[in-house]
Amino acid sequence: MMYRVALLLAAATASASPLVPREAPTSILPSGPETSGESKSVYNWSEGWETKYPIHESCNATKHAALEFALDETMQLAQHARDHLLRFGDKSDLVKKYFGNSSTAVPIGWFDRVVSADKSAMTFRCDDPDKNCATQDAWAGHWRGDNATQETVICDLSFQIRKNLFDVCAHGFTVANSALNTYWAVDLLHRVLHVPAISEELVHHYAEDYNDALRLAKEEPELTGYDSDILQMFAIDAWAYDIAVPGAGCTGTQEETEDEDEETSTATTTSASPTATGDDADDGDAGGENCHTHADGTAHCT
Ligand SMILES: *[C@@H]1O[C@H](CO)[C@@H](O)[C@H](O)[C@H]1NC(C)=O
Numbered sequence: 561m562m563y564r565v566a567l568l569l570a571a572a573t574a575s576a577s578p579l580v581p582r583e584a585p586t587s588i589l590p591s592g593p594e595t596s597g598e599s600k601s602v603y604n605w606s607e608g609w610e611t612k613y614p615i616h617e618s619c620n621a622t623k624h625a626a627l628e629f630a631l632d633e634t635m636q637l638a639q640h641a642r643d644h645l646l647r648f649g650d651k652s653d654l655v656k657k658y659f660g661n662s663s664t665a666v667p668i669g670w671f672d673r674v675v676s677a678d679k680s681a682m683t684f685r686c687d688d689p690d691k692n693c694a695t696q697d698a699w700a701g702h703w704r705g706d707n708a709t710q711e712t713v714i715c716d717l718s719f720q721i722r723k724n725l726f727d728v729c730a731h732g733f734t735v736a737n738s739a740l741n742t743y744w745a746v747d748l749l750h751r752v753l754h755v756p757a758i759s760e761e762l763v764h765h766y767a768e769d770y771n772d773a774l775r776l777a778k779e780e781p782e783l784t785g786y787d788s789d790i791l792q793m794f795a796i797d798a799w800a801y802d803i804a805v806p807g808a809g810c811t812g813t814q815e816e817t818e819d820e821d822e823e824t825s826t827a828t829t830t831s832a833s834p835t836a837t838g839d840d841a842d843d844g845d846a847g848g849e850n851c852h853t854h855a856d857g858t859a860h861c862t
Pocket residue numbers: 604605606607608609
C-alpha cells in the first residue's frame with residue numbers, strides 16, 4: 561500500500577521520469593479548475609434536506625438550548641416508537657392495543673417523518689406573534705394555523721412546566737391518567753403532527769382520551785394510525801415499557817368516565833373550546849384549551 565502511494569506521488573510530481581510506470585498516474589492527478597466549476601451544477605439530491613427542527617431567532621439562548629434538547633428528545637421518542645413497531649410488528653401487545661388490526665406501516669411512516677422528513681419549511685418561535693401566550697389562560701404554546709401553517713409558538717409556560725424523558729414514570733405519571741403533554745417530547749410530538757411539513761395534513765384528533773383510544777383500536781382500527789393522541793400514547797407507552805422502566809412501564813388504567821365528568825365540572829381552569837378539535841386552524845391547541853386543570857393542580861387533556 562505504502563509502496564503504491566509513494567509511486568503515485570512520484571508520478572504526480574515527476575511524470576516524465578522513466579522510473580514511473582506509464583499506466584499509474586492519470587486517475588489521481590489534480591483534476592484542474594474546470595472540474596470544480598462543473599461540480600456546482602451537478603444534481604445533488606440531498607442538498608437542503610434539513611432533518612433538524614429549525615428554531616427561530618426569537619428564542620433567546622436559554623430557550624434555544626432548552627427547545628433544541630426537547631426537540632432532540634422528540635426525535636428519540638419517535639424513533640423508538642418506530643423501532644418498536646419494526647421490531648415486533650403486530651406481535652406486540654402495545655401495538656395491538658393502540659392500532660388494533662391495522663397496518664403498522666402507517667404509524668411507522670409518521671414516526672419516520674417526525675425523525676427524518678425535511679423540516680426546512682417549518683419553525684418553532686418564542687415570540688408571541690398572535691398574542692395568545694399573553695392573552696389566553698395557561699397556554700403553553702400553539703400552532704399558528706391559518707396565520708402561518710408551518711409555525712409553532714412556544715410560550716414561556718412550556719419552559720417552566722414540561723418534563724424530560726428521564727422523568728418518564730416518575731412523580732406518579734401514568735399513560736392512562738396523566739396529561740400526555742407532561743413531557744416535552746410528547747407535547748412537541750403533538751405539535752409537529754399539526755404542521756403540514758410533518759403530517760401532510762392527514763393526522764387528526766379522533767380519540768378523546770385513553771379509554772376512547774382503546775375503543776377506537778377495536779372498532780375503527782383504520783383511523784388509529786392517523787390519530788394524533790394514539791400516536792402520542794403509543795410512543796410514550798413504548799418508551800415507558802421498553803426504556804424508562806424496562807418490562808414494567810407505567811400504563812395505568814383510566815378512571816371511570818363519571819369521575820372524569822365530576823372533575824371537569826370542578827376544574828379550576830377551563831378554556832373556550834374544551835372539545836377535541838385540535839386541528840382546527842384557529843385552534844390554539846396548547847397545553848391550552850384541550851386541557852383543564854383539576855382542583856389538585858394536575859392537568860388533564862382530552
Ligand atoms: C450533497 O449535499 C449534502 C448536503 O448539503 C452534502 O452533505 C453532500 O456532501 C453533498 N454531496 C456531494 C456529492 O456534493
